[in-house]
Amino acid sequence: MAKIKLEYIWLDGYTPSAYLRSKTKIVDGDVSSFSLEDCDDWGFDGSSTKQAEGSSSDCVLKPVAIYPDGARENGFLVMSEVMLPDGTPHPSNARATISDDPGLWVGLEQEYFLYQDGRPLGWPENGFPEGQGKYYTGVGYRFVGDIAREIVEKHLDLCIYAGINHEGINAEVAKGQWEFQVFGKGAYKACDQIHVARYILLRLCEGYGVDVEWHCKPISGDWNGSGMHCNFSTDYMRETGGKEYFMKLMDAFEKYKDEHIAAYGPDNHLRLTGLHETQSIDKFSWGVADRGASIRVPHSFVKNDYKGYLEDRRPNSEGDPYAIVGRVQQTVTEVEEEFKK
Structure with missing residues (x-):
């Protein structure tokens, strides 16, 4: 078992162009077999990213893709969608508006x-x-x-x-x-x-x-x-x-x-x-x-x-x-x- 560094990456709520945000989560695991399925949903303060009000600031990060991180030992980059606490896509989540047609x-x-x-x-x-x-x-x-x-x-x-x-x-x-x-x-x-x-x-x-x-x-x-x-x-x-x-x-x-x-x-x-x-x-x-x-x-x-x-x-x-x-x-x-x- 190793300490694995997961860098969760998402798009914030700024317009007209969103900025990339990220934060690190440390988990225990086997680096050689670690996969997207091993990445849990996580959360962040949406009031600091123009994605929520301070009175109800919780937003959810849903991992959608994982990549080895060559800049860190035992690291992975975790691309994530932003979801609302009820599990529905956040209004800023453009990824959720398209379908993944494998023929395209x-x-x-x-x-x-x-x-x-x-x-x-x-x-x-x-x-x-x-x-x-x-x-x-x-x-x-x-x-x-x-x-x-x-x-x-x-x-x-x-x-x-x-x-x-x-x-x-x-x-x-x-x-x-x-x-x-x-x-x-x-x-x-x-x-x-x-x-x-x-x-x-x-x-x-x-x-x-x-x-x-x-x-x-x-x-x-x-x-x-x-x-x-x-x-x-x-x-x-x-x-x-x-x-x-x-x-x-x-x-x-x-x-x-x-x-x-x-x-x-x-x-x-x-x-x-x-x-x-x-x-x-x-x-x-x-x-x-x-x-x-x-x-x-x-x-x-x-x-x-x-x-x-x-x-x-x-x-x-x-x-x-x-x-x-x-x-x-x-x-x-x-x-x-x-x-x-």
Whole structure:
């Protein structure tokens, strides 16, 4: 038996974007066989997280996924949903609003800026660095600095150790901007793992005196914002597809344009301007290999009789993956149910 450190992680009730919270529970157990089933529900003071009033402050943490914690001996990261004392989902619990369709495959591309002393890493104290162009997938101190590479490599290792399905990392278009990608089969998996990967990055950066800026447009002007492009496919899209189905799907995405934008993260009007590889927020378009479209269609999708996956480029870096994937799921399900009749 060992003393096992369980870091319960949840989303608080702040709006328009929730913050990650966590606290540690110590239990006795066998590390080699410890699993989600061994994690009990726990509680916290919701009056301190904008999730309850002080007169009735108890909220419940319900474990939903567990990951080995590479930063601690005998440690695990426990992603949790917030529940009310009666066992029903808390109003802030977006995860409880989506269904875990195993046929929905999701890949999320999380972009972010690393900040220190109130500015992106590598930026001069006054003014701006050299303009965009040389930083994307850049190599060398001039383009990526010193500690940024160390941070993203350590983050990658910690995520892989945890079992998070990272598909890659890279420096992004603006100096100090980076990206990691996570893929999962089922609506919950990629969403849970994005939140845990965010948590791991935030905690890692504490030791460097560095902040993570998730906002979609932290720097105004001629600089790319940060997105969280959502790549998605369903059983029907992968196995049947067809141009008629695809066109009906695009019609539905256009019909629900405003509903999608509402779910895709705050302040997206600052990012979706029609510039910097975006479509304007008030328009919907799709295009083959078009990075300025709302939905980018891979060449392979068209060549394969409109089968495969699609990329919605509108979700932003600060968005809640549960809300983003839930909105995509809702639109696609409506079309497929109608199309199969």
